[in-house]
Amino acid sequence: MALAVDIASWACLVAGALLCFAGGVGMIRFPDVYARSHAAGVIDTGGALFILLGLALQAGFTLVTVKLGLIGLLLFFTSPTATHALVKGALAGGLNPLCHQLTADETAALADKASP
Amino acid sequence: MMFAAAMAGVLAAMALTLVRALLGPTVFDRVLALNTFGTVTVLAIAVLGFLMGRPQFLDIALLYALINFVGTIAILKYLQYGDLGASGDSGKSPDAGEGGR
Amino acid sequence: MxxxxxxxxxxxxxxxxxxxxxxxxxxxxxxxxxxxxxxxxxxxxxDHETLSWYLKPKLPFYWLWLLGQILKANFDVAKRCVLPGSRIDPCVFLAPADQETSVGVVTYANSITLTPGTVSMQTWDHEIRVHALTRDGARDILGDEMGARICRVEGEQ
Missing domain, CATH: 1.10.12 (Lyase 2-enoyl-coa Hydratase; Chain  A, domain 2)
Structure with missing residues (x-):
């Protein structure tokens, strides 16, 4: 039983570390702020979730797990707000995204393809 | 051992975001990198607590997560309005409001 | 009280x-x-509006579903970050937000941002400007499954 928990916690911690690393690489590779905010999103959600889960599995049913859960909850509420504020600020600061602006027709075409 | 592996990944992410904060062509790149660096720091403090067998570090991590959020919002508000005391109503777009308070 | x-x-x-x-x-x-x-x-x-929102019984199920979506999107975006030769094709579009209350729209916008691969850029009463990393991400949002689920959560008294 203890071995199974250890293996699960190993898997979570390694997955979290890899996701954090991937997000960091994305921060370097992606071309503009808006694309980089997606890489930051990987660290904020996936990396944080897996690392906190791995730590919680190690801690077991204690106050430590409650605190880890609170950290996770806090990150999941604040990180989208901060990212949204940042992207909105960048847009208001006159930074144009390096990408294609979909027209109304293209949007409708994508929506049609999505709904069965 | 497993905490050391997690720590290695977290430290690598910290180094990469720091590089972006130094390179970042625009100020928003730097703020984004700083915000992400803060998130990774929270994770690093949490892992460090387990690595050193001192779970009290989690309190610091929780506090750091709060301060990181407030700091990011403060920098962005200063960038946009040039004044930390400005009332939020002076924004240009009719915004439906944001999640946090 | x-x-x-x-x-x-x-x-x-x-x-x-x-x-x-x-x-x-x-x-x-x-x-x-x-x-x-x-x-x-x-x-x-x-707050008067937010509290009743958090007491809706369907909300935890929505969060579980959202967690699944977040995990799926995470691995997709992480692959695109790391693998050499992987393409990104960012695009910006306006997505409709049919939620009635402002808390519903905020929940929708935050869910979009929380899912890696899509970020909400600006919000209005019934519209959200979204930046997506790939066309597939854009299609997922425009398919409106997430929005419909939030409407269903909102529909309970």
Whole structure:
């Protein structure tokens, strides 16, 4: 039983570390702020979730797990707000995204393809 | 051992975001990198607590997560309005409001 | 009534955070929670709209579904970050937001941002400008499954 928990916690911690690393690489590779905010999103959600889960599995049913859960909850509420504020600020600061602006027709075409 | 592996990944992410904060062509790149660096720091403090067998570090991590959020919002508000005391109503777009308070 | 709820929530939070149960420390906790509730009343930030939103029974199921979506999107975006030769094709579009209350729209916008691969850029009453990393991400949002689920959560009294 203890071995199974250890293996699960190993898997979570390694997955979290890899996701954090991937997000960091994305921060370097992606071309503009808006694309980089997606890489930051990987660290904020996936990396944080897996690392906190791995730590919680190690801690077991204690106050430590409650605190880890609170950290996770806090990150999941604040990180989208901060990212949204940042992207909105960048847009208001006159930074144009390096990408294609979909027209109304293209949007409708994508929506049609999505709904069965 | 497993905490050391997690720590290695977290430290690598910290180094990469720091590089972006130094390179970042625009100020928003730097703020984004700083915000992400803060998130990774929270994770690093949490892992460090387990690595050193001192779970009290989690309190610091929780506090750091709060301060990181407030700091990011403060920098962005200063960038946009040039004044930390400005009332939020002076924004240009009719915004439906944001999640946090 | 709402203030009593706030007080209880704060006190439980305080207990979980401190982990000390001696009389003196507990007394400090009781006094500091009372001070926090008094300040919240003075500042009139005890919210009327948000609380009823968090009491909806379907909300935890929505969160579980969202967690699954987040995990899927995470691995996709992480692959695109790391693998050499992987393409990104960012695009910006306006997505409709059919939620009735502003809390619903905010939940929708935050869910979009929380899913890696899509970020909400601006929000209006019934529209959200979204930046997507790939066309597939854009299609997922425009398919409106997430929005419909939030509408269903919102539809409960």
């Amino acid at each position: 709402r203030l009593v709820g706030l007080y209880l929530a704060l006190f439980v939070f305080w207990l979980l955070m401190s982990g000390h149960y001696e009389a003196l420390i507990l007394g400090f906790g009781i006094v500091s929670c009372a001070a926090a509730v008094y300040i919240a009343r003075r500042k009139d930030i005890v």
